Amino acid sequence: MSDVLIRAKGLSVGFPIGGGLFNKQILKAVDNVSLDIEKGSFFGLVGESGSGKTTLGRALLKAAPITAGGAHYSDGEVDYDLEKITKDQLRDYRKRAQLIFQDPYAALSPRMTVRDIIAEPLEVMKLTKSRQETDARVREIAAKCRLNLEHLRRFPHAFSGGQRQRISIARALVSAPKFIVADESVAALDVSIQADVLNLLKQIQSDMGLTFLFISHDLSVVAHTCDHVAVMYLGRLVETAPTRKLFAAPRHPYTKALFSAIPSLDPDDRGSAQKLKGEIPSPTNQPSGCKFHTRCPFAIDHCKQVEPKLESDATGHDVACHRWKELMAPQAA
Amino acid sequence: MTALIDVQNLTLKFRTDEGLITAVDNVSFSLNKGEVMGLVGESGSGKSVTAKALMHLNAKNAVYSPESRITLHTDKGPVDVLSLKTHRELNIVRGGAVSMIFQEPMASFAPAITIGKQMVEQLQLHGDYSNEKAKRWSIEMLDRVGISDAAKRFDQYAFELSGGMRQRAMIAMALSTQPKLLIADEPTTALDVTIQAQVIDLMKDLVAEFHMGIVFITHDLGVVAQTADKVNVMYLGRMIEEGPVREVIRNPKHPYTQGLLAALPKLDDLDSPLTPVPGDIPSPLERPTGCVFHTRCSKVVGDVCKAVEPTERRIDATHKVSCHIYEEVPA
Numbered sequence: 213m214s215d216v217l218i219r220a221k222g223l224s225v226g227f228p229i230g231g232g233l234f235n236k237q238i239l240k241a242v243d244n245v246s247l248d249i250e251k252g253s254f255f256g257l258v259g260e261s262g263s264g265k266t267t268l269g270r271a272l273l274k275a276a277p278i279t280a281g282g283a284h285y286s287d288g289e290v291d292y293d294l295e296k297i298t299k300d301q302l303r304d305y306r307k308r309a310q311l312i313f314q315d316p317y318a319a320l321s322p323r324m325t326v327r328d329i330i331a332e333p334l335e336v337m338k339l340t341k342s343r344q345e346t347d348a349r350v351r352e353i354a355a356k357c358r359l360n361l362e363h364l365r366r367f368p369h370a371f372s373g374g375q376r377q378r379i380s381i382a383r384a385l386v387s388a389p390k391f392i393v394a395d396e397s398v399a400a401l402d403v404s405i406q407a408d409v410l411n412l413l414k415q416i417q418s419d420m421g422l423t424f425l426f427i428s429h430d431l432s433v434v435a436h437t438c439d440h441v442a443v444m445y446l447g448r449l450v451e452t453a454p455t456r457k458l459f460a461a462p463r464h465p466y467t468k469a470l471f472s473a474i475p476s477l478d479p480d481d482r483g484s485a486q487k488l489k490g491e492i493p494s495p496t497n498q499p500s501g502c503k504f505h506t507r508c509p510f511a512i513d514h515c516k517q518v519e520p521k522l523e524s525d526a527t528g529h530d531v532a533c534h535r536w537k538e539l540m541a542p543q544a545a
Numbered sequence: 546m547t548a549l550i551d552v553q554n555l556t557l558k559f560r561t562d563e564g565l566i567t568a569v570d571n572v573s574f575s576l577n578k579g580e581v582m583g584l585v586g587e588s589g590s591g592k593s594v595t596a597k598a599l600m601h602l603n604a605k606n607a608v609y610s611p612e613s614r615i616t617l618h619t620d621k622g623p624v625d626v627l628s629l630k631t632h633r634e635l636n637i638v639r640g641g642a643v644s645m646i647f648q649e650p651m652a653s654f655a656p657a658i659t660i661g662k663q664m665v666e667q668l669q670l671h672g673d674y675s676n677e678k679a680k681r682w683s684i685e686m687l688d689r690v691g692i693s694d695a696a697k698r699f700d701q702y703a704f705e706l707s708g709g710m711r712q713r714a715m716i717a718m719a720l721s722t723q724p725k726l727l728i729a730d731e732p733t734t735a736l737d738v739t740i741q742a743q744v745i746d747l748m749k750d751l752v753a754e755f756h757m758g759i760v761f762i763t764h765d766l767g768v769v770a771q772t773a774d775k776v777n778v779m780y781l782g783r784m785i786e787e788g789p790v791r792e793v794i795r796n797p798k799h800p801y802t803q804g805l806l807a808a809l810p811k812l813d814d815l816d817s818p819l820t821p822v823p824g825d826i827p828s829p830l831e832r833p834t835g836c837v838f839h840t841r842c843s844k845v846v847g848d849v850c851k852a853v854e855p856t857e858r859r860i861d862a863t864h865k866v867s868c869h870i871y872e873e874v875p876a
Binding site: 455 | 812818
């Protein structure tokens with residue numbers, strides 16, 4: 213068994229909404245999520261917009277308020293309880309846990325050179341003692357991300373989307389983190405470039421022994437890069453499994469629907485997909501029982517009343533659905 | 546099959562401080578009624594500029610070459626789109642015979658005017674509609690694209706709708722003037738896969754019902770495979786390959802098309818590594834000589850690629866490719 217780097221237990225994130233003193237509502241963006249991210253893994257988090265995947269990622273970086281439950285980070289050197297983390301510990305945690313954003317056009321300051329953009333975390337966190345040391349470190353990381361010295365002198369506007377994303381990656385890596393949250397990091401890129409950035413992330417992960425939380429709505433990208441996947445719906449974890457297992461035999465009706473919605477590359481295979489009706493409900497007005505029952509083609513009365521628990525099995529394939537066993541049965545026959 | 550739009554030798558440059566920038570270079574294609582054309586290419590390939598030219602909608606600094614011809618076949622006979630000048634003339638095309646759906650529906654609706662008011666306004670611009678009649682027709686269109694409670698949505702603002710709902714409203718608005726040609730610029734890119742599947746289904750139903758032509762701009766070859774009848778692939782303003790969707794996807798000829806398909810992560814083959822198309826699309830200020838793709842091509846056959854621009858070669862009656870690795874066959 214490998215070690216667990218991040219362990220979330222019953223983690224919830226809520227935001228107060230609405231004005232009044234007495235009718236204050238809580239929007240539960242992440243609701244009672246437990247998961248283990250193993251050291252050195254590439255952990256995928258998928259779901260539609262509004263499913264809470266970004267908020268979960270931010271909570272694990274201690275950048276969103278944890279309202280219930282908690283999360284633990286332990287990399288062998290330090291051991292932090294993210295709920296009770298002190299100011300000093302948090303400063304150290306910022307070094308160890310980093311974020312790569314979705315939009316490489318918005319994430320880079322247009323008025324800083326690439327060198328300054330990459331060096332900024334080092335200067336802010338006072339990780340280097342001299343300018344020479346900073347420069348050496350920037351050059352080392354830039355080379356890892358396939359940026360050359362000439363690039364470092366220029367401003368971000370001179371770069372294409374793929375190059376900008378490589379700059380963002382270099383900036384995230386410069387403080388030598390152990391844990392990286394990549395939030396839709398290839399979603400804004402063209403397919404021809406997307407593959408290049410994905411390959412770079414994978415290479416960096418194995419070279420530097422990093423752990424990734426890879427947030428994406430694109431299942432085919434997740435299938436190719438991640439070794440473990442968790443599926444979220446309306447703040448809940450509905451299914452989690454090693455990638456191969458999940459893609460070979462998805463158990464939750466929502467996961468199945470997500471798979472079948474991926475447009476097939478076969479022009480003769482049109483409209484065979486099982487389509488999901490409607491849209492994800494508003495998190496302020498959540499359905500009772502199983503959150504998915506309003507869109508689920510297999511929902512029965514029991515689903516409307518009782519919320520299913522995430523059932524674990526010995527192979528690490530967990531699912532939260534009342535009916536998954538009977539729904540899987542005809543397929544096996 | 547009757548022709549709907551015919552584009553001949555379209556060349557379009559933009560006048561900028563840094564000189565003339567070529568956005569579209571000698572592109573020709575045509576589209577029939579009831580046909581869906583997928584226009585594919587990465588950012589900067591000129592696909593949106595080409596589509597906007599169909600409505601003569603490019604910025605003031607756009608310069609069309611004298612050989613460029615765009616002919617739109619309307620009920621009242623052919624219209625030479627690029628010769629239209631006044632607003633009154635252009636209105637026949639813009640929003641009338643041709644409608645457009647954009648990628649980001651939030652940016653396409655005015656935020657402080659209700660959806661209904663915007664729909665009524667454009668109906669009255671293009672046709673003889675009383676307030677009453679325009680409202681009835683707008684609500685009917687909203688209903689037709691699968692928006693529940695259409696009468697209520699009519700009085701709402703764009704921010705009150707979810708992303709998928711907004712895109713449906715956008716489609717309803719674009720189709721309410723019953724255009725002959727619909728240009729859809731990345732209409733599903735900002736949507737979740739589940740909603741994307743719904744919108745694709747909707748568009749297919751509408752083509753069948755209204756029998757219009759669609760130019761579907763996308764960088765997602767999966768979406769193309771699901772929607773298009775034929776595919777045109779663009780790179781740096783050049784049309785480098787065109788053909789029926791089955792041909793282009795199963796039997797791509799141009800190294801760039803082959804590269805795009807190889808770069809796609811495939812669900813049925815998780816073991817094969819992802820193969821990116823090497824390098825980045827060059828800046829339009831530094832257009833490569835010869836074949837525009839030679840700087841990234843893995844199949845360069847020698848100096849000819851750097852020096853000579855490849856002409857269009859016919860693989861068969863409908864499948865064409867511009868690449869030196871194929872024999873030139875006189876048409």
